[in-house]
Amino acid sequence: MKEDYSSALAALRKALEIEEKHLTSNHLYKAYTYASMTKVFYGLNDYQQCLEYLERAIQITHQNKTPSYPMQSYDRTIELEKNIVQLWWTVDDIEQEITFELHVKTTGWIALGISPAGGMKGADIAIGWVDSSGKSFLEDRFAVGKVTPITDNTTHDWILLHGQERDGWTAIQFKRSFDSCDPMDVPIRSGTNILIYAYGLTDSIMYHEGRRGTRILPLRSYSNQVTDNILDGLDLFDFRFDNLPIPSTDTTYYCKVFKSPNQYSTKRHAIAHEILIDTTHQNLLHHLDLFECNSNEILDDSNLPDGICDNIITQMRMCSSNLATAWAIGADPITLYPKEAGYSIVNFKYFMIKIHYDNPKMMSNLRDSSGIRFYLGNNLRENDLGYLVFGTSSNAASLAIPPNVRRFIVESYCPSEATRNLPSTGVNVVSALPHTHLQDIFKGISINLFVVCLEAFDFDHQFANRLRKPIKIYPGDEFATRCVYNTINKDKITLGGQRTIDEMCSHTFSYYPFVDSLSACMTRIYLIAWKIQMNSSSMIDDLELEHTLRNLTWISQSANQWQTFYNEAQRVVAIFRGGEIESKILPNRPKYKDFKDEL
Template sequence: GITSPITPRIIYKHSLQLKTNVADLWWTTNEVEKEIIFELHINTTGWIALGISPAGGMNGADLGVGWIDQSGNIHFQDRYAFDTVIPILDNTTSDWFALQGCEQNGWTAIQFKRLFDTCDIMDVSIKSGTNNLIYAYGLIDPDTDITYHETRRGSRTLSLRSYNDPPLESKFTQLDYFDVRLNNYIIPPSDTIYVCKIYKTPSNYSSKRHVIANQFLIESINQDFIHHILLYECNSITRFDDSNLFEGVCDGSVSLIQLCSINIAIAWAVGGDYMIEYPEEAGYSIGGDLDVKYYMIQIHFNNPNQISNITDSSGIRFYISNQLRQYDIGYLTFGTDIRSTSLAIPPNVQNFIVDSYCPRNATTNIPQSGITVISAFPHAHLQGRSISTKIIRNKKVVQYLFNGDPFNFDYQLTYRLTEPIQLYFGDEFATRCVYNTMNKTHITLGGETVHNEMCLHIFAYYPRMNT
């Protein structure tokens, strides 16, 4: 949560703790005026800075730098970093504008704004999709120029224009819920292990209900071991022995697992939010006469030191609404297969591009009235740098469905789209994943370990199509 002792100047749409007891950020975007208002609080009485970076570092970063002097006056500068050196003053136009600021209880708070796109060669556009955000601070106000920040810096990858603030758990405490989770499962001492558990829809949901929010139950002592959690829908014609539902290493029952690897319903990965809420008009349907009766949770544990005797009960909590919503939510997945034969990325390459295509004949089940896409979840491993999907309609590129450039392995969020996007019968889709293997000496193949690679782009939409 937020730790700054200073009350923000206005009510903002979004807020984020950049680092506990160090830095907090608030912001509001205006898609009509094409501008964004920030308020940055940092635990220092020196200078503070916030920037947009092409690659997550100083090189090429566009920054707003400010401080409050001893008389209470605000000083604010537009700066640009040509390299990993002190950023220079922008000598073209000044496009970061201070609004208000103060110092209080050892913290500095400055409110400022800028346009999404300034058309300045020394600025970085704040585009729809993902953005690399950087921050830094010094311990004293500048006399002539800002001092080197040393280790007082940080970065985050997020979507400033479509950030989905995670709701508080307390919002749903009065609702019914059920959990899909492991039960003190002993994790094998292996570098990479996939654990699967099959669940049946609880019998008390005899009529259709809507899930309106999910909470990812990650045990804090094990959070460094968990790479991702996926919930799959099992094949609707499949029936299991309810008294002996599978739980164990996924490879231990390939035939069963294949029956439950059809549709990905819910996804979480490293750096993701622990609470996700659906829009008011839609929910994920369970129970009643629905075809899907069984689900499979898959948890990817990454244990490079092969530590023994780890037990885990992580999983997903489903909050159930008392009233049905207008639409059922479904999921689309684009990208490549995860087998080793699907990806082969050479070493020592700055930008290796993998393109995949979803043709017109694969989208003929989209109704004539269309479907509405509401969120995106891009997923790759350590070498991934960018994941994007474009809509192609009548042989022309219409727009990005979502542009996950940059992609950061440590911050794999579910992104609510700035505005919902309509898809129609016969639309086609082009997905591109870009990888950097400059730190590799051998070919990187597709696969499940973090040292292999993936190219997946998962979208939530409504109304759910018949598949």
């Protein structure tokens, strides 16, 4: 009997190996295999493995679980509260409206709203229910504060389409225009939107008693989602850590170089990638960057760089300029590339994964096997996909945000020299991923015209904003980025840095066709400007500046003076071109109509 179980286990492991190569990480077939392995391990009296594979099967089943089928097909869906609240939506740019379908595990009222600041006050809310006869209702309401929202007595702009109750779930389908021009409505903007939801246990609209939530989403620019198993059967490969020990420090950046697979005799195009998140400690993974290594460098395949990033900084420099993709906490694990472009995969290409682990409780004995998977299309696409990074360098000379302020503005600039070598026909930007840490409340980037404006930013949900239409960048175009920070909860200065409690301000674009003449453009304040600001008789280096900044005493007037300094200080711009860095001093602060002095 034991031999039968062993043979079954070998067959199941072989099946799982095939599934790993050809199926997505959360494909339901893998849950079936895990469930079968659970029975085998039980028969072998290996109860620990039995429980482990049972948990894997349950996890994938939950990921594939839909509370009830939507009334029609939609472009987007997201689970707002696990196993309780599911939202579907489709954007109609022609009609300038969005069709929503909200499902909640209750037979009482359900509500979805757009909030201007994340709370109840000023929120535009749709409240719906289905009565005992099966009739559906939807009311347009406005929240004046933390009380029952009042009826919108101007115009009714949440339009009921259908509703139903089934198996303990209430589902309401409705639509709303992007901007109704109603003073009691909140526009659905092209950047991020703050959604609030709530539900009750009966149809009588009364206090939700904590049955509520908030989520920041780019409703009109949500990344393409994988549907109909379009990745099934494609060739794929992984770059993945192997049971990596995570240090018991609050912040760790770990870097490891991988070599691309050599079984492909010709160039291939990846059409999607998937971030493989080790679910054992998934909350520790803050963000993951993948870089292409400089093709001119010679690497030893038997001794590829691998370690804490700061400990191998010399070896990793050859792999730190050209971003291959980026992911941040809360984003979707799978990204589909635009149909016009694919990411180029060729033999003898090296990549470096750089992962930020956030371990604020400094837990020990943790291990991680996260990584990235590429799905290869069967045919080459017309263009190669590339990535550009713009923003402010992450150090004290670039970001020094005073404490106890509601708004502190940091801007960066990239001059026309950066784009001088782009093709005359331009390149097409298709998505923008903003990235900061805990203090940011607004992000925007301008390329001669405004590209993306995130009026609300959520550290735990950092999405790549897929543009509804690609935006062209031409030779001579300039860039400007703006981040606005709120440090009202802090009594000490916040500096630029790698830790979660430090700050960043960057934007990553995906674009096509790929060019090697520009990969990044980052700004910092000129050290001479710091010398003048700190009233120093000699030049200040980075370490001395950081020490001085951390020991500043702040008074009420200091923040305004500091903002003036940031607005007027000279900047140094570092332009990254195919492994080379070109520096330029900006003597004056550029003026852009998109970035007014007051937002």
